[in-house]
Amino acid sequence: MWNRIGLKEDSKTLLRLNYWPFVLVAFIHTIVVGSSARRGSGANVAGDWRNLYEGGYSYGYDSYYVLRDIVRSLLPFFGLALVTVMGLWVIMILLDIFVLSPIEVGCKRYMTMARSVKPEFGEMAFVFKNCYANVVKTMFLKSLYTFLWTLLFVIPGVVKAYEYRMIPYLMAEYPDMASDEAFRISREMMTGNKWEAFVLDLSFIGWNLLSTITLGLVGVFYAGPYQMLTNAALYLTLKETHPSFGYVQQDDNYYFQN
Secondary structure (H helix, E strand, O other): OOOHHHHHHHHHHHHHHOHHHHHHHHHHHHHHHHOOOOOOOOOOOOOOHHHHOOOOEEOOEEHHHHHHHHHHHHHHHHHHHHHHHHHHHHHHHHHHHHHHHHHHHHHHHHHHHOOOOOOOHHHHHHHHHOOHHHHHHHHHHHHHHHHHHHOOOHHHHHHHHHHOOOHHHHHHHOOOOOHHHHHHHHHHHHOOOHHHHHHHHHOOHHHHHHHHHOOOHHHHHHHHHHHHHHHHHHHHHHHHOOOOOOOOOOOOOHHHHO
C-alpha cells in the first residue's frame, strides 16, 4: 500500500530541486483545466403576463399591448445574443476537446517524466505530434462518461472520476494505447485506491483555501505544482505493481541523482 505522506514529501523535495519549470507547467495546466468547457449551466425563465397586466390604461394605451410590442421589437436582439452565446459555447467545447485536453495530457507527461529525466517544455505539446486522434478520443470519452454518470446523482460521477483518474497519465506515457484498454487499466490501478486518493486530495484542502485567500498566488507558486507532482508520483507508484507494466525503480529520479 502506498504512503500518502511519503509521496508528498518526495514531491516537495523534487519541487525545490527544479522549482520554476514546475511552477510554469502547473500554471499552464491550471489555465487549461480552468478554461475547460466541460462545465455548463442553464436557467429557465418563466413569466406570467397577467402579473404584468392589471387591467389598467396609461395615457390611453393598453399596457399589455405596449409590453407585447416592446418584446417583439427586442426579439431579434435576443435571438442574435442567443446565437452568439451558443456559437461561443460550441467553440469552447471544440477548443476544449481538440486543444486544451491534449495540453492537459502534455502537462501531466512533463510532471511524470520529471521523476526520471529533466524534460523539455516541448513535452507539453507531445500529443500534437504523437497519436493525437487517439488521445483526443480517449480524453473525450473520459469526460463524456464522467458527465453521464454524474447525471445519475453526484456520487456515481465522483466515483467514476476517481476510477478514470489515471487515464490522462496513461495517455501521456502511452498515447497509442486503445481507449478501452486505458479505461480498463485505470480501473484496475484505482481498485482499492479510490478512498486513499480521495484522502490524498483532502490533504491539500488547506493549501487550496490558502490559495483562495491569496487570490491564487499560493496556488500558482507552490500548491499547484506540489499537487501535480504528488499526483504524478501516485500514478508511478500504482504503476509499479500493475501486471501490465514492469517494475519501476523507486529511486530512478534525475534530480535526486544529479
